Amino acid sequence: MTDVIREFLLETMENLTQLDTDLITLEKSPGDRNTLARVFRTLHTVKGTAGFIGLPKLQTVAHAAESLLAKLRAGDFAFNRPIATALLAVVDAIRQVLAAIETNGDEGDGEYAPLVAELDRLRETGGAGNPSVILPPSPLPAASPPSFSRPTLPALAEPPPDPPDGDLARAGSVADTSIRVDVGLLDKLMNLVGELVLARNQIIQFAAAEEDSPILPTVQRLNQLTSELQAGVMKTRMQPIATLSGKFPRLVRDLSVACKKKVRFDTEGQGTELDKTILEAIRDPLTHIIRNAVDHGIELPDVRAARGKPAEGRLSLHAFHESGKVVVEVRDDGGGIDPARVREKAVRSRLISAADGSRLSDAEAVSLIFLPGFSTADQVTDLSGRGVGMDVVRTNVERIGGTVDVDSELGVGTTMRMKIPLTLAIIPALTISCGGERFCLPQVYLVELVRLNGGASGRIENLHGAPVYRLRGTLLPIAFLDQQLQLSSTRPPGADVFVVVLQADERHFGLVVDAVHDTEEIVVKPLQKQLKGVPVYDGATILGDGRVALILDVLGLAERAGVVSGRRGRATVERTAAVAVETVPLLLVGTFDGGRLAVPLATVARLEEFPRSALERAGRRRVVQYRGEILPLIEVGRVLRRLAGKSPPARRRGMTRPAPPQTVSVVVITEDGVRVGLLVREILDIVNEELTTVGAATRPGVLSTAVVQGRVTELLDVPALLRAADRSAGEPLRASA
Numbered sequence: 001m002t003d004v005i006r007e008f009l010l011e012t013m014e015n016l017t018q019l020d021t022d023l024i025t026l027e028k029s030p031g032d033r034n035t036l037a038r039v040f041r042t043l044h045t046v047k048g049t050a051g052f053i054g055l056p057k058l059q060t061v062a063h064a065a066e067s068l069l070a071k072l073r074a075g076d077f078a079f080n081r082p083i084a085t086a087l088l089a090v091v092d093a094i095r096q097v098l099a100a101i102e103t104n105g106d107e108g109d110g111e112y113a114p115l116v117a118e119l120d121r122l123r124e125t126g127g128a129g130n131p132s133v134i135l136p137p138s139p140l141p142a143a144s145p146p147s148f149s150r151p152t153l154p155a156l157a158e159p160p161p162d163p164p165d166g167d168l169a170r171a172g173s174v175a176d177t178s179i180r181v182d183v184g185l186l187d188k189l190m191n192l193v194g195e196l197v198l199a200r201n202q203i204i205q206f207a208a209a210e211e212d213s214p215i216l217p218t219v220q221r222l223n224q225l226t227s228e229l230q231a232g233v234m235k236t237r238m239q240p241i242a243t244l245s246g247k248f249p250r251l252v253r254d255l256s257v258a259c260k261k262k263v264r265f266d267t268e269g270q271g272t273e274l275d276k277t278i279l280e281a282i283r284d285p286l287t288h289i290i291r292n293a294v295d296h297g298i299e300l301p302d303v304r305a306a307r308g309k310p311a312e313g314r315l316s317l318h319a320f321h322e323s324g325k326v327v328v329e330v331r332d333d334g335g336g337i338d339p340a341r342v343r344e345k346a347v348r349s350r351l352i353s354a355a356d357g358s359r360l361s362d363a364e365a366v367s368l369i370f371l372p373g374f375s376t377a378d379q380v381t382d383l384s385g386r387g388v389g390m391d392v393v394r395t396n397v398e399r400i401g402g403t404v405d406v407d408s409e410l411g412v413g414t415t416m417r418m419k420i421p422l423t424l425a426i427i428p429a430l431t432i433s434c435g436g437e438r439f440c441l442p443q444v445y446l447v448e449l450v451r452l453n454g455g456a457s458g459r460i461e462n463l464h465g466a467p468v469y470r471l472r473g474t475l476l477p478i479a480f481l482d483q484q485l486q487l488s489s490t491r492p493p494g495a496d497v498f499v500v501v502l503q504a505d506e507r508h509f510g511l512v513v514d515a516v517h518d519t520e521e522i523v524v525k526p527l528q529k530q531l532k533g534v535p536v537y538d539g540a541t542i543l544g545d546g547r548v549a550l551i552l553d554v555l556g557l558a559e560r561a562g563v564v565s566g567r568r569g570r571a572t573v574e575r576t577a578a579v580a581v582e583t584v585p586l587l588l589v590g591t592f593d594g595g596r597l598a599v600p601l602a603t604v605a606r607l608e609e610f611p612r613s614a615l616e617r618a619g620r621r622r623v624v625q626y627r628g629e630i631l632p633l634i635e636v637g638r639v640l641r642r643l644a645g646k647s648p649p650a651r652r653r654g655m656t657r658p659a660p661p662q663t664v665s666v667v668v669i670t671e672d673g674v675r676v677g678l679l680v681r682e683i684l685d686i687v688n689e690e691l692t693t694v695g696a697a698t699r700p701g702v703l704s705t706a707v708v709q710g711r712v713t714e715l716l717d718v719p720a721l722l723r724a725a726d727r728s729a730g731e732p733l734r735a736s737a
Contacts, residue, residue: 008053013095050062057112060112064123076126080127181236193234194523197523198542200222237276241273251291266316272320272326286317293414297413314331325402327417334413337410343360358719367406402421426523428520428522429520432500432516433516438547440543441500442538445502447502452497453496463712466562476508481513499511524540536557599667609663612661621725622679665681676725700720
């Protein structure tokens, strides 16, 4: 039995009980227009649904009854006893068909032509004259249906015998085993279970403090029963995603007609269940994603034909479980997202600078669609172009603890992927302490726990003012919770350091806390209005000891600590930490301020040494005569300090400046057809490393930071360095070349 038919049986059986009552009411009060209208609507719904799911007998009977009721609504004649008798027989006929469908899967072998004929006669005569068949005033029990050769109706109320094999459901079991419950009652029940979970946690904590307590077995039993009750109540709130996606075929059809496109919409995994609250939260984001796919993604039929594609585009919605979350994917086989066009549009709209746009990879450029105010539409239409779409999608999904990302290939298609939690009401969380206060971290963000003994805590280094920790060869950005929340740390000097490794926006960072406690299921309580605007808190809960603890918003905390940029545009104007490992040839150099830099070897033309006496001045720029041209020189360390707004290091009183070396090392590079010399202290090595980037640059002029040959090394942003040198000299490099 399909879910559609089961829902139809349940709803119709419930309506038939009301229909009986309404017909009796009309027989007593023929002028009750409201009751008459309700009877008409019920039979109209039965007729329409029966036609939709292919039940011709039921459709014919309901249609004949509806036609009779239409005459009554029009006032052609009044409701009377013969009409009531016939319509009650219709109700019994519908019950008989429903029982046959539930038992055998079809409408049964009942014959309802005499009933339809009587309904047609009543529609013409209004109840005058003799009936064409004898209609019983109430259902007649019978062992077997009487023959229709006699002017009587079959017994319309056939409970059918139990199936001999016991596999088929007994008639009426759908109505007997199902019940409709108000959503508000379920919400109240869920809140009560949440309070029970809190009380359970407190009892467990108190009982654990008592050794050999006789109450321990009872507490364990209470714990088990509470967990089972919690799972059962949560299951009542779970609904298949099909309840949400059922409206999308119509949406796709209407949009494709409006856009003059041909689109086929497929679904998969529609039985995947989510909490009702989650379903409501993703309704609008999913609608917008599907609308975008039809409007922007799938091409017009003639364009698809020219590209060798079928004229009909394909759009699919796929839902499945993965790692304790539900993944919802919307795929199309359209034209994909053009990274170059996205960059150009973002720069033209002043959402990012041209310099930032030029440094983005294609994947990062595509992610710009999540910036507020971004749209690739050339004009505003009823469907798109206002720039209020994808950033709202991301914000709404993240509000429920989910993520959304995009994967697109130009000319092939686009996949939008949402990862969302199963429920929000009760979640597992890690309890931590900092500054004498307790906080909870949702376990979904937890990667691992690291404990540094007092002697090893010095391994938290400062890289240009940003704390990092080297974890298995990778630099992990560090945030101190006491600093972010402006708390007084209670950790004594030399004590062990606890680092909670978290994942925010697919990037890892470490959160230093005073102590790590246990994990437990917590009931999420909304914040009061005074705290709703604080970006580092996501709710509150009551712990097992009865104390209130705030739930930390990991994404908001990461933003506050500078681990990621803005929530709506993060990972788009910086290099992320989750870059795949690849082998990159690099030139390692040392700068005059003691730094260590890596220059992509692909940009290096030659390595040279010049006598210091060969260096000359041309305007505000240092130059050297090189192979028949004037080669402009850039002192890398000085320019990087200037970009960071730092002054040259002051010389201590009494110190003498060491004599400069007689020769200087120059890395000759070519960038955009311009040859430039980078003035460095020394050339260290050429390496071919498996490069693991670890996050955004800690200062301007640097792309990212990596561990190269076991040492922290900054990757030089050559274009940014040249632009900064141009601004400093007051003239472009090309003029000196």
